[in-house]
Amino acid sequence: MFNTNKKTAKLYAEIIQQLYYRGQLSCSELSLLTDKSIPLVIKAVNHLTEAGFVVEQGYAPSSGGRRPLIYSVKHDRLYIVTVAMDQLSTRIGIIDLLNNYVSPVELSSLRLKDNPEALSSLTGLIANHIERSGLDKEKIIGIGIGMPGFVNVNDGINYTYLDAGDKSLTQYIEDIIGLPVYIDNDSSLIALSELKFGVAKSIKDVMVINIGWGIGLGMIINGKIFRGENGFAGEFSHIPITEDGxxxxxxxxxxxxxxxxxxxxxxxxxxxxxxxQVS
Structure with missing residues (x-):
């Protein structure tokens, strides 16, 4: 996405990420959030502005001194493919950087349990949705997938569903579609959404219970998603409550x-x- 060295590209990505999560920020605020010097951040922001990723939003309200310029992401410069799965169905959409849908959300039946074709079906649904959207693939940052099951975020594996054989689940989809793929447990992503955009933004410790076709728990501890030592913390749906169930x-x-x-x-x-029995 950025035609530069890895170190600079990382800073560009961090700035866009902070603006995406927080809305409008000044260079001094971005400097604190990225732990980089103000001159370095100003140079990066100027480049991102010239490249069309960031736009000026005027001056911040006066606090007694010189009013700083504030910046935001250009919402229609980059897009994200969103995939929300449960045990029986999958919803696919594409959003801009203000979280507005730019394509109609598609709901498809897709059973996960005992379905060896589930992964290939999922990949086909995503590829078809991207093609029908008409968006330039170069503008799509990646594909984010929330799914039930025991998900290893770092290795891109779901130990419960969607077996990809000798590949990781993420690598399987990336090889076919040609975009970066990120997966996570659906309940953890609900908790992350509340942490970044919802009622948990100013709360350090939160438990989010997800009740649907399955039951899940996402945990925020000290302002961060808590996954535990093995990455599966919060799977309280698998607490035994009876011996003969x-x-x-x-x-x-x-x-x-x-x-x-x-x-x-x-x-x-x-x-x-x-x-x-009468229903």
Missing amino acids: ALSTCGKQGCLETEASLLAVAKKAIEGIKHG
Whole structure:
């Protein structure tokens, strides 16, 4: 994206990231947030402005001294492909840097459990959505995917669903689509969204419970997403609550998710109807 050395490109990316999360900032504020000198930040911001990634937004309100210029990202310069998955369906959209959708969100049925074709189907859905959007692929930063299961963020692997064979899940999709791919557990991403854009922006310690077809927990501790030593902290859906319950995807019996999730409720309803119970 940036035709420069890695060190400078990293600073450019950090500046864009801070503006994306925080809206409008001055060079002195960006200097503090990136831990770089003000002259270096001013030079980087000037380059990003000339390249069309950043725009001036006028002067900040007066605080007694000289009013600084404030900057924001140019919202239609870069785009992000967003993918939200649950056990039965997948939603795909594309947003600009103000989090506005620039393509209609597509909802597709995609069962994850016991579906060896799920990964190839997911990749095809994403590729088709990007093609139909008509956007220049060079303007797309990457693809972010939230999904249920035990997700290793660093290695790009989901140990519960979407087996990619001898490749990582992220590498499999990247090789086909040609864009960077990032995956994370869906509940952790909900917590991250609240931390960056929602009610948790000014709160240090937060627990976010995600109840749907499955049950998940995202945790914010001391203002950061908490993943634990093995990266799977927060999977309280696999806490056993009964000794003789249904077999869970984690290999244990009677987990909370197998007894209280929407999938469990639907399964019990189907069994009840088969046995003549009135719905």
